[in-house]
Amino acid sequence: MSNKRRFGTLAEPIIEGLIRVCGFSAILFVLGIFFFVFREGSDFLINKLDVKQFLTSIEWYPDSPSNKRYGVLALLAGTASVTVLAMMIAVPFGLGAAIFISEFCSSRLRETFKIVIELLAAIPSVVWGFIGLTVMNPLIIEIFNAPIGLNVLNGGLILALMSVPIIVSIGEDALKAVPDSYREASLALGTTKWQMVYRVLLPAAKNGLLAAALLGVGRGVGETIAVLMATGHAVQIPDSFLDPVRTLTATIAAELGEAPVHSDHYQVLFIIGILLFSITFVVNLVADLVVKGIKGK
Amino acid sequence: MLDVNPASRIKHPVMFTETALVRKKQRTEAAAKVIFFLMAVLMIMPLLMILFYLFYKAIPSLSLDFLLANPKNGMRAGGIWAPFLGTMYLVVISLLISAPIGVFAAVYLNEYARENWFTRIINLAVVNLAGVPSIVHALFGLGAFVLFAQMGRSILAAALTLAIMTLPVIIASTKESLSSVPMAFREACWNVGATRWQTIRHIVLPNSISGILTGVILQVSRTAGETAPIMFTGAVFFKKISEGDIFAYNIFDQCMALSMHLFTISTQVPGVPVSTLYGTAVVLLGTVLLVNALSIALRVYLRARKKW
Numbered sequence: 001m002s003n004k005r006r007f008g009t010l011a012e013p014i015i016e017g018l019i020r021v022c023g024f025s026a027i028l029f030v031l032g033i034f035f036f037v038f039r040e041g042s043d044f045l046i047n048k049l050d051v052k053q054f055l056t057s058i059e060w061y062p063d064s065p066s067n068k069r070y071g072v073l074a075l076l077a078g079t080a081s082v083t084v085l086a087m088m089i090a091v092p093f094g095l096g097a098a099i100f101i102s103e104f105c106s107s108r109l110r111e112t113f114k115i116v117i118e119l120l121a122a123i124p125s126v127v128w129g130f131i132g133l134t135v136m137n138p139l140i141i142e143i144f145n146a147p148i149g150l151n152v153l154n155g156g157l158i159l160a161l162m163s164v165p166i167i168v169s170i171g172e173d174a175l176k177a178v179p180d181s182y183r184e185a186s187l188a189l190g191t192t193k194w195q196m197v198y199r200v201l202l203p204a205a206k207n208g209l210l211a212a213a214l215l216g217v218g219r220g221v222g223e224t225i226a227v228l229m230a231t232g233h234a235v236q237i238p239d240s241f242l243d244p245v246r247t248l249t250a251t252i253a254a255e256l257g258e259a260p261v262h263s264d265h266y267q268v269l270f271i272i273g274i275l276l277f278s279i280t281f282v283v284n285l286v287a288d289l290v291v292k293g294i295k296g297k
Numbered sequence: 298m299l300d301v302n303p304a305s306r307i308k309h310p311v312m313f314t315e316t317a318l319v320r321k322k323q324r325t326e327a328a329a330k331v332i333f334f335l336m337a338v339l340m341i342m343p344l345l346m347i348l349f350y351l352f353y354k355a356i357p358s359l360s361l362d363f364l365l366a367n368p369k370n371g372m373r374a375g376g377i378w379a380p381f382l383g384t385m386y387l388v389v390i391s392l393l394i395s396a397p398i399g400v401f402a403a404v405y406l407n408e409y410a411r412e413n414w415f416t417r418i419i420n421l422a423v424v425n426l427a428g429v430p431s432i433v434h435a436l437f438g439l440g441a442f443v444l445f446a447q448m449g450r451s452i453l454a455a456a457l458t459l460a461i462m463t464l465p466v467i468i469a470s471t472k473e474s475l476s477s478v479p480m481a482f483r484e485a486c487w488n489v490g491a492t493r494w495q496t497i498r499h500i501v502l503p504n505s506i507s508g509i510l511t512g513v514i515l516q517v518s519r520t521a522g523e524t525a526p527i528m529f530t531g532a533v534f535f536k537k538i539s540e541g542d543i544f545a546y547n548i549f550d551q552c553m554a555l556s557m558h559l560f561t562i563s564t565q566v567p568g569v570p571v572s573t574l575y576g577t578a579v580v581l582l583g584t585v586l587l588v589n590a591l592s593i594a595l596r597v598y599l600r601a602r603k604k605w
Contacts, residue, residue: 023405026422036440096336122589124522126556194329222430224525249432273436284428
C-alpha cells in the first residue's frame with residue numbers, strides 16, 4: 001500500500017511532464033513541417049532561384065536537357081481555377097444546406113442529414129479521384145461534347161463535392177452559435193423564418209460563415225490526389241472550364257517520384273511545398289482571426 | 298370566458314384577413330424552404346447515386362478470394378491481399394503513435410492550459426496542422442523521417458507521417474469529449490483531496506472515454522484513405538508477400554497500400570479489368586465507411602446511456 005502510494009507520487013510529475021510535452025507537440029510539428037520542407041529546398045531557394053521567373057513565368061520545363069525553366073504561374077492558375085470553380089458551387093450549396101439543416105428541418109431529419117454528411121466527409125480523396133476518372137469523365141465528354149473529360153470542370157465538381165461537408169458542418173456550427181433569443185425576438189416581431197434567416201441570422205453568423213468558406217478554400221488548395229486524377233495533365237493557363245490544367249499539389253505528387261534526390265527539380269518541388277504551406281497557413285490564420293473576432297466583441 | 302390553458306387546441310375564428318403583403322411573405326417563405334431543401338438534397342443525392350453505381354459495378358469481383366489473393370500478372374489479375382494488409386499495418390502503427398500523443402495533448406489543452414497567448418498559439422498550431430495540405434505532409438515525411446532520420450522508405454516512416462497528419466482529428470474530438478465532463482465532477486474530486494492527475498485518471502478520463510474512442514475510430518478511417526502522404530514515404534507500386542500471413546510485413550519494409558493501389562491501377566497500369574478497379578475502390582470505400590458507421594453507432598449508443 002505504502003509502496004503503491006510512493007510510486008504514485010513519483011509517477012505523477014512524470015505523467016504531468018509527458019502531458020505538457022504532448023500539449024506543446026502541435027507547435028513542434030508545425031514548426032518541424034516548415035523546417036524540414038524548407039531544409040530540403042533551401043539550397044536552391046537561396047542560391048539559384050529566380051523569384052521573379054518562378055512566380056511570373058508560365059514555362060514549367062523541369063526536364064528540359066538544355067534550358068530548365070521553373071515557372072509556376074500556370075500551376076498557380078490551375079490551382080486557382082479549380083478552387084474558384086469548386087467554391088462557386090460549394091459555398092452557396094454548402095451554406096444553403098447548413099441553413100436548411102440548422103433552421104428549417106425537423107430534429108430527426110437533421111440527425112439523418114448530419115450522419116450522411118459525416119459519411120460523405122469520410123470518403124477518401126483517391127476514391128473521389130476514381131469517381132472523377134470513371135463517372136464524371138464520360139459524362140462531361142458526352143454532355144459538353146468535349147475532347148477530354150479530365151479538366152477544370154471535372155476537378156472543380158469533385159472538389160466542390162469534397163469540400164461541401166466541411167462548409168456545411170462549420171456553417172451549421174456558426175448558425176448554432178447565434179443565441180436563440182435572437183430568433184425568438186425576430187419571430188415575435190412577426191417575421192417569417194426566411195426573413196429571420198436573411199435579416200437576423202446571416203448578419204449575426206456572418207463571420208462564422210465566412211470562416212466556413214475560407215476553410216473550404218484551404219481544403220481546395222491543398223487537395224492532391226483527387227485533382228491529380230481528375231484535372232488532366234496540361235501545364236497551361238485555362239481559357240475555358242473545359243481545358244485540362246495541372247495544380248501545384250498535383251505537380252508535386254506527379255513529379256517527386258521521378259526527380260533525383262537533391263537535384264534542382266527536386267528542390268523546386270519542395271519550394272512549391274513551402275508556397276502551398278504558406279497559402280494554407282494564411283488562409284487558416286485569417287479564418288481563425290475572423291472567428292475569434294466575434295468572440296472578442 | 299378566457300381559455301387559460303395554452304395547450305388546448307381550440308380552432309380560433311379568423312380574425313384578420315390576409316393582405317397581399319402577408320401572402321407575398323408566405324410565398325417567399327415557402328420558396329426559401331423549398332430552395333434550401335433542394336440545396337441540401339442536391340449535394341447528397343448525386344453522391345448516393347454514384348456510390349450505388351460503384352457498388353453495382355464492383356459486384357462481379359467481390360469475393361473472399363479477391364481479398365485474400367495477391368495482385369498477379371502486372372496487377373491485371375488476382376486480388377488485393379498485399380495492399381489490404383499494408384493498409385492495416387499503416388493504420389495500426391500510426392494509431393499506436395498518434396492516439397497517446399493526441400489524447401495527452403487534448404488533456405493538456407483542456408485540463409492544464411490557462412487562457413493565455415501561449416494556449417492560443419497551441420490551438421492555432423492544431424488548426425494549422427489540420428489545414429496543412431496532405432502533399433506537404435508527404436514532403437515533410439520524406440525530409441524528416443525518410444532522409445533525415447534515415448528510416449528509408451518504410452512502413453514506419455509512412456505511419457509516422459500519417460500519425461502527425463491525423464493528430465488534429467484526435468486532439469479535437471478528445472478535447473470536445475473532455476470538456477463535456479461537468480466541472481462539478483472535477484471539483485468534487487479535488488475537494489476530497491485528489492491531485493490534478495488523480496482527478497483526470499479516475500474521474501475525467503473514465504467519463505469521457507466514449508468520446509475519445511469515437512475520435513480514435515475516426516482517425517482510423519482517415520488514415521486508411523490517405524494516399525499522398527504515403528506515396529513517397531513508404532508505399533510502393535508492387536510488393537509480393539505470402540498470402541494469408543498477417544505478419545508478412547516488417548515495419549522497416551516498404552508496403553503496398555489500398556489507396557495507393559487504387560491510384561496506381563486506375564492511372565498507371567493500362568488494361569486492368571473494370572471489375573477489379575471498381576472492386577478495389579469499393580473495398581477501400583467500404584472499409585472507411587464501415588469504420589465511420591461504427592464510430593457513429595458507438596456515439597449514438599453511448600450518448601443514449603449518458604447519465605448527465
